[in-house]
Structure formats: structure tokens, C-alpha cells
Amino acid sequence: MGSELLDSMTISAQGMRVQGTRIRVISENIANADTAATTPGADPYRRQIITFKNEMDRKLDLKTVRVDDIDVDKKSPFILKYLPDHPGANADGYVKMPNVNTMVEMMDVREAQRSYEANLTMIEQARGMVNRTIDILKN
């Protein structure tokens, strides 16, 4: 008994870790929002997407959330920008810009933040329960 609560804290901590990785990936996307193609034929920076999965951890003997994959977004198209002086401009003067929409990325950050805080709340609650159990021993 009691280890269930510690397991719960491990699960939440792992949840916080993957949300941290998610924020890192989103930062990468936002930082590269203007990384255009440098030669006419080349592609610019491609937006990255992170996915999670719930996987069995044999060492801990419980399921924890893991990063499944960090893959590039091949579906959404590149944005074309008219910049004739740019080294990456094609014959018509258009440059391929990354398929990063800063607004979408900011929304993703917010969601990650919210999930992170929820996991933190769960850790605090589990800690409170452990403390109350210890309080039985007192007085």
C-alpha cells in the first residue's frame, strides 16, 4: 500500500516530461518560422509534429506516457512569398516559406502548458494524500 500513490506521482512526472518535449518542438517550429529555402529548388524548414503514446514501462511495471514520434508535417503546403531579391526565389520571384503558422503553434503551447499544470496538480494532490497518511502516525 502507498506505492499506488508513488506510482501516480511517477506517471504525472512523466506526463510533465513529455509536455516539456512538446514545448521544445513547438519552440523549434516558431524559431524557424522564417527559415526560407536558400536555393531556388530547395525546400524550407518543415514544421514538426509530436505524438504521444501510453506505453508499458517494464522496469516500473506501470504504463507511462511516452513520446511516440516527432515527425515532419508533410501535409500542409509551404507558403509562397514574393521576394524577387531573395537567393531562394524561383523564376517568378517567389520564395518557399516554412509551413509554420505561428498562431497554431501558440495555441499548441497553451495546450501543453495547461496539460503540464494539470499533471502538476495531480502530483500535489498525491503528495497531500501521502502526507495525510503520514499524519496518522503523529499525535
Added chain:
Amino acid sequence: MTTENLTLFRALGAKMDYLNQRQRVISQNIANADTVGYRPHDLKDADFKAMLKTVTKSNELQMTTTDSGHLPPPNQAPDPKEGKQRKVYEVAPDGNAVIMEEQLNKSSRTSMDYNLMTSIYQKNVGLLRTALGR
């Protein structure tokens, strides 16, 4: 003598065990709030009525298991089964059905119940202390 020999303490312990397990399941759900296709889990409602009967009718003789091969007596602590939550409010386009508010609500309720259990436990310990005159 340990407090485990008293049926009331045993019942409290069983309920606390159940609440601990539930807290773990809810943590799991919240950690997977952004996992594609994840369905929230929950424990099946555990019925502690049969156990409480052994508390109120403590003059009755109780069966006990002395060997791992024995079947448990009917009025023992229920073993709650973990399963996928059947009713969900809504499912996100990615197949995830975790509603954060619902899960946090459940977890605070679990925490409150646990609080109640530890308080009752302490009260009873106090009662025993008074009886012992310490």
C-alpha cells in the same frame, strides 16, 4: 494486536487502498490528455456495504483465508476492476476522450474521500487511546 485485527480499521484500509488506486488511474488519464486515440479509464464502483456489515455485526464469526489457494469469504474488501470509462462527454478529432475538468473533479473527490478516511482513522485511534487511558 495490530489495528488490522479490528474490522473497522480493516474497512478503512480497504477504502483507502481503493482511493489510492483510483488516484493512480486518474493520473494516468491526465498524463494521456494529449495522446492520440486514448480513452480514459476508471475503476468500477466498489461496494463496501458487505464489508461494513462485518463492522456493525462484529459479534458474528468471520471466515478467513489461511492459504493462498483459499477462495476469499464473501464479505471481504471488493477488488475493483479497472476498465475503460464507458460514458464520455466528447471525443476530440484525434480520438482522445479525456476531459480535463472531469478528471480533475474526480481526483479532488478522491482526495476529499481520502481525507475523510484518514480523519476517521485518527479519531478511532484517539478513541482507543482514551480507552487505554493514555
